[in-house]
Amino acid sequence: VTARSILHIDLDAFFVSVELLDRPELRGTPVVVGGTGQRGVVAAASYEARSYGVHSAMPTVTARRLCPQATFLPGRHSRYAEVSSRLMAIFRDVTPLVEPLSLDEAFLDVTGSLRRLGPAPSIAAALRDRVAKEEGLACSVGVGPSKFIAKLATEHAKPGASPTGPVPGRGVFVVVPDEVSAFLGPLPVGALWGVGPATRERLARLGVSTVGDLARLPVDALRASVGDAVGRHLHALANGRDDRPVTPDLAPKSVSHEETFAVDIRSFDEVQRELVRMADSVAARLRASNLRGRTVGLKVRYSEGFRTISRSSTLHEATDDGLVILAEARRLLGDLDLSPGVRLVGVGVTKLDAGEARQLSFDGLDQPSDASDRRPTERTEANRAVDEIRRRFGRDAIGPGRLANDDGVGTFEPGGRQWGPLDGEDQGT
DNA sequence: TCTGGGGTCCTGCTACGA
């Protein structure tokens, strides 16, 4: 078996770097992209902002306290997606085996490209040059014999931040097969993909703090502590075993939309109104991806204790119709007590199937669909028309009647992604 | 204190049929 050559590419402070392309005057200053309201979190921070202790997932309120002079930007998901698709195209020039992990990260299996393009570290360096030249963006690349080693290697390639300012990174970091154990051994267990605070705490109770400690632990002790599947997986990783292939075109397994409100909601009517918007958004995205889902899920998070509950149920057949999803979400909402104050509501769909071409025969026209009295093919036609109108005139051009104002104008915003709620006064029109 | 949004995967429980 010949060793594989896997690259893991990670764009440096991606969202911020894209913003700087459009606002070069902010270069070299602290910039934070993320929710701008009271309940948002940081999605990305420039290395200048990181020197003040700001990091992603930190509440924006905390970031403002640590670095009040930073420029806070709300984030433009569609712009990042557009740049990301060009980056992925560059990666696919090197190999068709590109597995995007997110907008700013991907695995590349270049094993089959070595004869044509040279050794993996040279491919990595060439890719960095191309991304810099064509997109004006910096990225870091990890090279290793497996996905997991390549990903860890990237951490050693990235820039950093110290209290005195940004620290340049190596750009490319290579771990060759012979060096895997020496590379892994001293790393903290938290460096392993899949070890978060909860698992780290359990491992600490077993006296495990480094990957080397974990590798020496009997697999059965590990399974007893963290569960069967997780235990086996971590034991293999700690011993440098990871044969997961780089898989392009992974099909999505769920589609969801959730929102945290700037101010808690207590009324049933308000929650219902949000459900209309979210079900519409999820359905539109399903149709855009030619998918349909069978299990509908509802998520409600209370402010009190940050407690989250979820309810789900499985339909007789898969759907991409907002009304069907809405009806099920409403049923799941049922008699939940909303009086403590709801900070987040979400609607999602799982158990996805490819939405095969619709049967346009007259079969089944006599039965009403689950959610409305209208006939299924009529609903399909209506949904198609809505999708077409939105494609031509924008997302706000048409939407569920319940979301319209008295004058018939609505802010439907079905698919917009945000990084936290807007400030109260900006929300809802 | 404060903790987004969109995901994946795993676990524990229950119900159910063979």
Next chain:
DNA sequence: TCTGTCGTAGCAGGACCC
């Protein structure tokens, strides 16, 4: 017919990732 067991599916919740 009753009882235990096993595999599987559905569901709720949690951990984790970027």
